[in-house]
Structure formats: C-alpha cells, structure tokens
Amino acid sequence: MIIPNASRFFTLGYKIEIMKYRLIFVMILGILISCQQPQSNQESPTPSKVVLPEKRAPFIHTVFFYLNNEVYDEALADFELGLAKLADIKSVSNLRFGKPAMTERDVVDNDYGYALIVEFEDAAAHDAYQIDPIHLEFSEAHEHLWAEVKVYDSIMKD
Numbered sequence: 001m002i003i004p005n006a007s008r009f010f011t012l013g014y015k016i017e018i019m020k021y022r023l024i025f026v027m028i029l030g031i032l033i034s035c036q037q038p039q040s041n042q043e044s045p046t047p048s049k050v051v052l053p054e055k056r057a058p059f060i061h062t063v064f065f066y067l068n069n070e071v072y073d074e075a076l077a078d079f080e081l082g083l084a085k086l087a088d089i090k091s092v093s094n095l096r097f098g099k100p101a102m103t104e105r106d107v108v109d110n111d112y113g114y115a116l117i118v119e120f121e122d123a124a125a126h127d128a129y130q131i132d133p134i135h136l137e138f139s140e141a142h143e144h145l146w147a148e149v150k151v152y153d154s155i156m157k158d
Contacts, residue, residue, distance in 0.1 A: 058156045059120040066148040067113030082138045091125035
C-alpha cells in the first residue's frame with residue numbers, strides 16, 4: 001500500500017511541527033498542574049503537636065519544664081492537655097510542645113521533662129499571653145508538677 005505524500009512524514013519541517021505541538025501540550029499540562037489546589041494532609045492537632053495557622057512570628061517564647069521525680073501518667077496527660085489549651089490564647093501565632101529527643105552530645109541538656117515553644121507576632125502579643133486567664137490557669141493548675149522552669153525569649157530576624 002502506498003501512502004500519498006509519505007515523504008512529508010520524514011521531512012525536517014514536519015518533525016519541527018510535531019515538536020511544537022508537543023511543547024505546547026507540555027506547557028498546557030504544566031499550567032493545569034500548577035493551578036490545582038494542594039490537598040491538605042495535615043492531621044488534626046493532637047496534644048503532642050499543636051500547630052496554628054502560620055503568621056509572621058518574630059518573638060519566640062521557649063519554656064523548659066523540669067518535672068518533679070514523682071509525676072504520674074494521669075498528671076502528665078492532664079499537663080499535656082493544659083499545654084495544648086494554651087494554643088487557644090488569641091495572641092499565640094504558633095505553639096508546639098514535646099519531650100526531649102534524648103540526643104547524646106555533651107552540649108545537650110536532656111534533663112527537662114517538656115519543652116514548650118510559643119510564637120508571637122511581637123512582644124506586645126507575648127505580654128498579652130502572660131496575663132491571659134488561660135495561661136494563668138495553666139500555671140496555677142500545674143505548677144506543683146515542676147521543680148524548675150527555664151524560659152528563653154528571643155526576637156528572631158526576618
């Protein structure tokens with residue numbers, strides 16, 4: 001069988017034309033993919049990881065709780081719920097807490113029981129957090145659990 005104009009399939013001009021269509025197809029495909037809404041794989045907050053919507057937060061409030069020796073599991077569960085509730089304070093931009101990673105290096109302190117990291121937009125938001133009833137209630141309800149608390153406040157660079 002003879003195909004009319006078969007020589008057309010093998011010319012350089014035809015190959016360039018096909019490449020143009022392929023390039024246009026790839027460009028359109030890229031545009032469609034970039035326009036898709038990202039699907040959220042974010043889990044609901046749990047007591048060990050509370051993350052609020054991200055805002056600019058140059059003021060970081062870091063707290064290390066050195067717990068008493070005789071703290072029972074029920075008290076720790078209640079303590080974690082109290083830490084998670086601190087995220088409800090309006091001036092908080094982001095809040096996370098957890099236990100030591102137990103890394104083995106001479107410069108690492110693994111003696112604390114829990115770390116709390118709270119981010120604020122500015123020092124004024126931090127000051128509002130300090131006097132918020134939720135924070136005051138947390139401190140009063142759980143202060144019997146810790147032997148010592150260390151606080152480090154930092155202003156982060158943009």
